Amino acid sequence: MIPRKQVEDERSNGMIGKILGGLNSTLRKLLFHVISSRPIPEHIAFILDGNRRFAKKWKLTEGAGHKAGFFALMSVLKYCYEIGVKYVTIYAFSLDNFNRRPDEVQYVMDLMQEKIEGFMNELSLINKYGIRVLFIGDLDRLYEPVRIAAEKAMEATAKNSTTYLLVCVAYTSSHEIPRSIHESCQEKSGATAIRVINGNGHTNENHGGHAMIKVVDLEKHMYMGVAPDPDILVRSSGETRLSNFLLWQTTNCLLYAPKALWPEMGFWQVVWGILEFQNNYKYLEKKKKQA
Template sequence: MLFRALSWLRAKATQRVERLLLYVLASGPIPQHVAFVMDGNRRYARLNHKAIAQGHSDGFLTLRRLLETCLRLHIRCVSVYAFAMDNFRRPPEEIDHLMHLAHDKLMEMSRHSDILEQYGVRLNVLGKTALLPEYVQEAIRHVEGVTRKNDRCALTAILNIHMSYSAQDEIATAVESTIQMALEDAESASDICITEKDIDAQLFTSLAASPPLEILVRTSGVKRLSDYMLWQCNENTQIHFVNAYWPDFSLWDFVPILLSYQRKAWGKQ
């Protein structure tokens, strides 16, 4: 009984400290778009003697907690790398679990009591979704449709979930769309003029009305981008590699990243 009481008091104290910390952080410059490469679910599972499927499930809980932290900080847009096109090469049983997990969690997030409704978040699933199972595509259409109604404030919050995604595919698709539009508008081939801005406007994130990417975080200690948002990572994007596996990533891992952003933002003033 005493142990439970002490655990309850410790949890309450931790919550108060976290709320105070978020309040202090929110008083400074806050990035408008943060992206996460959610890496390390499988290694986390092996380290903790869990099934790989449980590692992915624990990773979703981390996403939910971190999304709420970002929304409380008034970060307008959060993007996460959930499933790369290359992930289709993984064992069939793992892919099957990931697809069912995606379906179940997308449907869960479409409920009115969820965090998306509470904070007025619009959800977008970005990538070559036609490669996903039909039941996942149905869940995507449902949750995107439901969250289109979330427009409580002038600057609607955005959650981009990249699934069946590759940055190279995104860029190629954007170039193809840009050329097609230019051909339709031009009277002759000599009239065609394509700029970087034209291509940028056709990126998945641009079509989803996302602001420029300011911070990209990759967990698990791996120091590479793995074909994620390569175009969006420009000279103004801060890239951080964190040793924690994604299910272990917490506010205390995120705080140094935000403080680094704020120091650099204040340095530009």
């Protein structure tokens, strides 16, 4: 039989936890209300860097670092959607990572399948924020169980349109851009020659053909053509490399590199990133208009 005092202590601790949780939620909403009086980014992209270093730092298994990173992702998504961000993009797996040892690739594929299925079990989060999940990249390169899990996630959330989670897998910009050029050329292949028009409207090459490929044509065929360009690109762990991620789309966005490893990312990192965006908003908008 459980002692009465132990039961009372557990009830008391539970009540305190609920009160503190409710207080945190109220303060968070109040702060978000104040922040939202200024421009809120429509799209934030994240490079999830530091899961392995987090595990090493705390002497955990590598899998424990990725598990902690998954919980961090759930929190970051919640904060982004609560404050009004509509699109969140994460860099989950680079196309270049397929060059790793087969056992490493298999480990990551297994982990990815587990995390996709784990995310789809977070129905309260998905339904509350109306999240539509889109997987971006050369999905044919994914191992079959991962591809099937990704397809199921996209199908299950296809009717949602309040917010979006874009997961870049088997993706690099150096693959996305040439692919877009190739598909644009195929689309215009009925003409005798092709002229490529840059963003300023200048012709890079002209052999007298009738077909013109413009920036808008290229962007239509980009994997990331389903979303507006990011307003903020965040790379955790203090690293400032883009690692072949969204090179085309981040020309005029804010780059933000908090020192926190990805599993350490949370409320304050999201808040400071948005405040930095707001402080630079006029400059960023000016650069976009000049592009």
